[in-house]
Amino acid sequence: MRDVCIAGIGQIAVGEHWDRSLRDMAVDAVVSALNDAQVERPQMLFVGNMLSGQLSLQENLGALVADYAGLRGIEAFKIEAACASAAAALRLAYLAVAGGMCDVAVACGVEKMTESRSDRVTTALATAADAVYEAEQGVSFVALNALLMQRYMHQYGYRREDFGGFAVNAHANAAGNPWAMFQRPITPEQFATARLIAAPISLLDSAGIGDGAAAVVVMPADLAGQPPRKPVRIRASASATDAVALHDRRDPLVLDAAALSAGRAYAEAGVGPQDVDLFELHDAFTIMSALSIEACGLAPRGHGVGLAKEGAIALHAAHPMSTMGGLKARGHPVGATGLYQVVEACLQLRGEAGVNQIKGASLAMTQNIGGSGANVFTHILERCW
């Protein structure tokens, strides 16, 4: 296997893009990433996306995005792993380059969500769950996370307000991210009184959905390292699966796939959780943050929420998380979100994170969770220039 770098990054602001289609957004991100890497033509394109078939009646995204990006003729694929589709696309681009199958691959994530009726989006998101034994029972994707949060509160003795630190931190950081959808802080009081959407989950526990696209160019280290690029080395790329349905898990409050993929990533990189300078975690819901933190070994079982309560995840604290706003406040275009995480980690490692810059950041981790914990991708990235 060859050492692999991210040679270029591209993203568009997350938001309600009435003026831009699915393909327009994907092309914007891909072209930005290629320009950043100063590469004209990749050999392979991996497009992460979850909902285009349901919400835009458009599949065959690999060929469509390749064509509209001016890349007709290259190999291209659509990759789906629910909310982890984009990190899955990066994982495959990594495998293609590390394995020597190509020298330049692009991973892109794209999602168009805001032009569909909200009940259609709710129905579409529920396809990440088990169609027969979860969705058919009337359980929305939010409700699955609510079942986890309720049980967590019961089992470990927390209140709703205890989860507020995750959302407050994310919004504070999004205020410094020009690509974020919600560039404004919120207070713990606003969190405590927010409207419930599936008890005990409120609007402010949940990442806001949006339209967006992000992309990276993946190259072997020996080709990516030539100036004036600022390559970021992929020290580890790992993934793992668990049962799709919550009720089929060994223990619903333990994200086994997150623990497995993080464990594989730590082993591959030869680092531990304490070596990571920043963590872009999958904060689609505050409960997912807590469970992801525990699965990654940053807190013992039942103590993930404590990190947010103690302010340990702020930009200049011990474990900075959601440093550009996270899914919560940057916005969550589901099939693109995993590459936003990676692009944001690269901005930090390249020293280009603006007012949110973490000084001396050299090692970053991203974790992208598909479904309620069924397919989890962990990447560890390192500054190498």
Place this chain on the structure above:
Amino acid sequence: MSSSSHWRTRRQRLALVGEQCPHCQAMLFPPRDICPSCHGPAKEPYHYGGVGSVYSFSEVYTAPDAYEHYAPYVVALVQLEEGPLLTAQLTDVEPEDVYVGMPVEMVTRRLRAEGPEGLISYGYKFRPVPERVAAH
């Protein structure tokens, strides 16, 4: 769900038929062909008694298509007394009366209807076990 899909899953949805692994005795619901515990073939039907307790619950206010006019409703992870967890709605109960550990039993109810002319989907829901609620 299509009518053939309803027909295929009728035993599990209407009679709570799962499986018991003949190799490692793992109790499985819903049924599946390969035991997740020992990876052996698991095709021995097992009729669950339909009694269990609430493992976790939520009240849904924003429902998917076709469930909207039932909202708000309570969904739960129910732990059957034989062991497995399953996902189901609770019925015949006020949301504020639900608690983790509440004893419940299976009933067959309408899950949704696909318009006035369409297929009506029936399946399991769970309701409080009356005498034990009184004792609570």
